[in-house]
Amino acid sequence: xxxxxxxxxxxxxxxxxYEALADNRxxxxxxxxxxxxxxxxIIVVSSIASSGRDMVFRELETFGLKxxxxxxxxxxxxxxxxxxxxxxxxxxxxxxxxxxxxxVLGRLSPVVELPGEKVVAAKNGKTARxxxxxxxxxxxxxxxxxxxxxxxxxxxxxxxxxxVAVIGSAVGEKLFPERAGDLVGQKFTLGDQWxxxxxxxxxKSRDLITSIxxxxxxxxxxxxxxxxxxxxxxxxxxxFVSYLQGQAMDLNRSDEAIAHIVDTLSVxxxxxxxxxxxxxxxxxxxxxKILGGVALIGIVAAGVSLLxxxxxxxxxxxxxxxxxxxxxxxxxAIGAPQVAIRAQFLTEAVLISSIGGAIGIVxxxxxxxxxxxxxxxxxNISFDGLLLxxxxxxxxxxxxxxxxxxxxxxxxxVEALRHE
Numbered sequence: 252x253x254x255x256x257x258x259x260x261x262x263x264x265x266x267x268x269y270e271a272l273a274d275n276r277x278x279x280x281x282x283x284x285x286x287x288x289x290x291x292x293i294i295v296v297s298s299i300a301s302s303g304r305d306m307v308f309r310e311l312e313t314f315g316l317k318x319x320x321x322x323x324x325x326x327x328x329x330x331x332x333x334x335x336x337x338x339x340x341x342x343x344x345x346x347x348x349x350x351x352x353x354x355v356l357g358r359l360s361p362v363v364e365l366p367g368e369k370v371v372a373a374k375n376g377k378t379a380r381x382x383x384x385x386x387x388x389x390x391x392x393x394x395x396x397x398x399x400x401x402x403x404x405x406x407x408x409x410x411x412x413x414x415v416a417v418i419g420s421a422v423g424e425k426l427f428p429e430r431a432g433d434l435v436g437q438k439f440t441l442g443d444q445w446x447x448x449x450x451x452x453x454x455k456s457r458d459l460i461t462s463i464x465x466x467x468x469x470x471x472x473x474x475x476x477x478x479x480x481x482x483x484x485x486x487x488x489x490x491f492v493s494y495l496q497g498q499a500m501d502l503n504r505s506d507e508a509i510a511h512i513v514d515t516l517s518v519x520x521x522x523x524x525x526x527x528x529x530x531x532x533x534x535x536x537x538x539x540k541i542l543g544g545v546a547l548i549g550i551v552a553a554g555v556s557l558l559x560x561x562x563x564x565x566x567x568x569x570x571x572x573x574x575x576x577x578x579x580x581x582x583x584a585i586g587a588p589q590v591a592i593r594a595q596f597l598t599e600a601v602l603i604s605s606i607g608g609a610i611g612i613v614x615x616x617x618x619x620x621x622x623x624x625x626x627x628x629x630x631n632i633s634f635d636g637l638l639l640x641x642x643x644x645x646x647x648x649x650x651x652x653x654x655x656x657x658x659x660x661x662x663x664x665v666e667a668l669r670h671e
Contacts, residue, residue, distance in 0.1 A: 278630075282567050283607030285560025286647060289553050290611025290640045291618060296549030296634025298619045302629060311538065313455040313471070314531055315395040317357065317502050322494035324589045334520045339524035340492040340516065342483070345387075348495070348515055355508040359497040360387040363482040366493070372418075372426060372475060374439040379425035381475045383441065385482025386496075391417075393498045395477075401435040401450030404478055408449075412480040416441075416608065417450040422470030446477065459528040505530035550639075557643060559605060561651040568600050568655035571661075579662050589660040596659050600652020603647065608644025615640065 321336040345361045363385030363470045370383040390396070391403040398417065408415050416439075418426075423434045430437065455471045483489050499508040509528030516526050572579070580594060616632060623630045 265322075279603055281405040282563040283603050283610065284559065285447065285556055285563050286502060286604050286607030286644065287560075287611035287614060289557030289560055289647075290608045290644060291615035292551060292553030292556055293643060294612060294615030294633070294636050295618050295622075296553055297545065297633040297639065298615075299622070299628075299637065300549065301548035301633040302614060302631050303545075304538075306629075307538050307542065308535075311531060311534060314396045314534075315498060316391055316531050316535060317499045317501055317505065318393055318395075319497050319505055319509050319512075319528055319530045320494060321497070321509060321516070321526055322524050325526040334569045337491060338493055339520045339526075340495060341490045342480075342492060343490070344516060344519055345492060347519070348512060351511075355500055355504055355511050357498040357500045358389040358393050359495060360390040360393055360477045361492040362386055362390075362496050363479045363486070363491060364492050364493050366590065370441055370475070372422060372439050372441055373435075374426040377426050377428070379422050381422055381473050381474070383475050383477065383482070385479035386476050387479055389498075390476065390496070393496055394486040395455070397453040398450040398625075399453040400433075401448070403450055404476065409478045409480050412478060412484050414444055414446045414481060415449045415477065417476045418448055419452045419472035419474040420454045422475060423448075423451055425479050441475070442485070446475075449658065452476075475533075493496060498530075499530070502532050504534070504581055505532035552591035557647055560604075561647045564600050564603050564647070564651035565655060567603070568596060569658070571653050572600070572659045575659075576662060579659055585663065592660040597649065597652045600655070601648035604644050604648030604651065608640065608647075611644075612637070612640055 323340070340361070342361065345359065348356070348359055364383060368383070369380045372379045372381050386404065388404050388406050388409055390400070396403070399420065401417070403417055404415065407413075418434070427434055427437055434448050434451050438445050439448070440446070452472070453472065463472050479492070483491060495512060497508065497512070499505040509530060513526045516524070579642055582592065594631050619632055622628065
């Protein structure tokens with residue numbers, strides 16, 4: 252071979268490294284296979300984890316990421332508390348909290364409904380069992396709701412206790428099948444009262460969140476939202492509020508907002524009722540923890556493949572040093588410095604790793620595309636995973652080649668020349 256032993260030009264090092272690897276094609280192929288599998292695994296795992304996280308957070312956003320809920324809980328043993336009926340929360344509490352919560356509460360809405368109640372909405376003999384909720388004009392922003400047509404409830408609707416409703420898409424399909432997409436102004440009955448449709452809610456997907464039990468799951472299209480004052484009027488002019496749903500000023504202040512509401516209600520009701528809260532911040536933290544753990548397990552598993560590939564490269568390079576001991580002695584005898592010997596063997600190790608990494612990247616991208624094509628899961632290439640794969644390729648090459656390269660450079664020229 253015509254090799255440049257004394258200089259360190261990059262093209263010469265790579266050319267020599269390629270020739271050395273070509274002399275041992277089978278060993279080289281087996282070594283880079285482990286690297287290729289590990290790199291492909293990193294890309295696939297990180298892409299699935301990243302896409303899964305995006306999917307979960309898209310569904311979490313349908314609740315409003317800064318959303319909080321405060322409701323009565325039966326945590327005490329006090330007889331008076333156990334015998335007390337209802338939630339204890341009133342419209343007066345809601346108005347008081349609106350005034351006092353400016354620092355931590357962005358928005359707040361009472362929710363008036365009976366637990367587990369399914370109300371029947373009807374129109375011309377067609378019926379739909381729905382979840383009926385009385386809410387305020389801010390509820391759409393708090394809950395992440397949007398109207399596909401028409402408008403949401405207004406302050407005038409609330410104050411005048413009007414019989415107006417914003418309905419879910421599934422309700423519209425059942426009650427007005429012949430008027431798809433043109434429901435504003437249509438009327439239907441709830442019990443013995445007529446209501447006018449002023450808006451239709453845009454459908455929201457919460458299938459994934461509901462399936463893993465990580466959120467308040469319901470069929471979002473089977474809801475009817477009316478002014479909370481109108482719902483109270485339907486319940487006999489009561490002042491009853493089931494629970495409060497609000498929005499913290501900031502995601503990181505959700506616990507502070509909950510504490511403010513709970514403390515205010517506890518003082519107002521002198522301990523007769525106990526309250527607790529939930530926030531989307533806790534669901535976000537849980538989702539991050541679960542998804543992060545799953546991704547970490549996958550990366551560790553991929554790391555095992557990389558470790559095997561790295562050990563294989565180290566083995567082939569160590570074997571190569573032994574087989575080429577006499578060659579190394581000749582180079583050292585005619586003046587090749589130790590750094591040149593180290594550079595040559597390190598380049599060979601990095602070249603094997605890089606070829607395996609390149610194959611792994613192509614393979615990983617292909618697998619991700621295949622998953623997207625044959626499944627309902629939309630998986631996008633994770634650029635963070637791609638960067639990690641590239642850095643891992645270089646790291647494996649350097650780590651696995653360093654010791655053999657160091658061993659080769661420290662061989663004594665005389666002893667190396669005597670080697671058979």
